[in-house]
Amino acid sequence: MQTKAIQETPTRLMTLDELRSTVLPLFLTPIPCSATLRRWFNVAKIPRLKSNPCAMRGGGPVRYSVAHVENYFKKHARVSK
DSSP states (O other): OOOOOOOOOSEEEEHHHHHHHTTTGGTSSSOOOOHHHHHHHHTTTTOOEOOOOSSSOOOOOOOHHHHHHHHHHHHOOOOOO
């Protein structure tokens, strides 16, 4: 059985859309909707960052720690044949 080598991405933080297009296809097919991923990441306590967390509304896009997302899916993803 051959598996693709998972290469660590040099980016430290990515938005959910960036994760869905670059990192998550290595682990999941099909990729769940953003709401589901957001719930999974909240339950797993994956660190996230907003560009302006003190803003009354908005504050910019939420960025998630890529290393923590990769580690989460390395531990929880099942390898299919």
